[in-house]
Amino acid sequence: MHALHLRLPKHFVLEERLEHYARAIEPTPRSWRGCWAEACYPLGAGPRSAPGRFKRVHVDLGCGKGSFLVEAAQHAPDVLFVGIDNEPICIAYAAQAICEAPISNAVVVPGSANHIKAYFDHEVSSIYLNFPTPLPKARDAADRLTYYNRLLDYHEALREQGRIVFKTDSLPLWHWSLDQFRQPNCPFDILWASKDTRHEHPGDPETGYERKLTAKGACVYGICAQAKPYSALSHMPQPYAHPKYELNCHRSLVDYLPDDLSSLGYIPHGMEATVTNLANYRAKNRESPHA
Template structure:
């Protein structure tokens, strides 16, 4: 979730916030690689006097203000929930939420997706959630997307048997694009949904999500598990796929009740061309 969606209160002191809630932030995350379940806030001592490790480790990649990771941690006290985000304001808010809820099984890591391989070991994650990631609609920004085929390939070795990667987004074009990228990276879709809230109601709702749905946004989703590793040709097909999200907009732009973030200007431009009887320019604004 992008910083542009966070309204800061008056007199917000970022450094003070980060210091105040430093106990919920893990700045040396690489030190836990391969042992998050046993080294990060172990569960209570059992009857035999031995510390019990967490049963699973879950990652909320791009955790925003932390509402999702906190809700998951509260629901599942025997799982460890890690929220990662590279934006300092998001880190401050997420750490505050974790600290105020006094959750031993939630921690915030101030890093982005490029750091995953040095933070987690092979097979360490039971699941990765991608909640409303920045769509990066333009073609030349495609590799920044958390669902680009190369990103999805990078997640593969970190996933435990039976683990899932779940995308939720308000962007129908990103969702349509992601279907092909998951397939190219060797994932098997367990479900896809154009209305996650109705069809899969178990997901905690974030503040960002509530604001979007109040404006008329639908929540689209994909939940996928590992399939056999893809062939090089299959991976290349994902890289060669149309990378501009403008190409994944519906044909009838006037049917859109909600325009995804970052695509407002392009949609209005296309609508104006249609009003004048002109064809949509292939790849325009991409």
């Protein structure tokens, strides 16, 4: 979701919104690395009356306008939910949703997935990747939130046997993401991979994009993976920390599209232009194969 795609209300002034809902925004996430569960407990209660801690910390990476974050936090008041998004407009909306809920176990961080290791240190129980931007082009593969090297970063943010829960409307992105989890020495075990997550794993609240896209006929594809226990990692070769990992799979999501594009009943969000261009290209090549 880019700012351009967001329809803003007439008198939306970003700075005013960010200031108004500042109590739900955490501008210095690096200062809480390693101690989120204690440092944020209890949120918004003024001076601390009694020491304590949240039972768990969950992260919603690319939280958008925060509807999943807020609903999940309402269901689990003893868990701290941290939403992260790199789009300030989304941060303003998510902070507003938290303040209006009102809940005292959720915050949003204006930040990037690129810095997750700098924000958290082996303390997160679950990282949610809900409907991340698919970025179909090969050159953008490393920016997809399920890129192999990012999985390694998430591993460092997660507690032992912490989980990644990924959902998407894009079958190509789902297949590509499975390939990432299956790279040699990946420090995660796939617990489940589903082509119908809503029915097979109905526990989580719907996300904003999920609601919007399923209304247009999308299926929800999902993967849940668990960080391997530390004892298993000590028996694995080190390349799971390789900084420049060479993927042994395709980089473009075009390679994960079916040969017969007309068989696509639903075109995934963010891949409309790719599918149209590919269909045109193939039609042109059929007309003049030697052109």
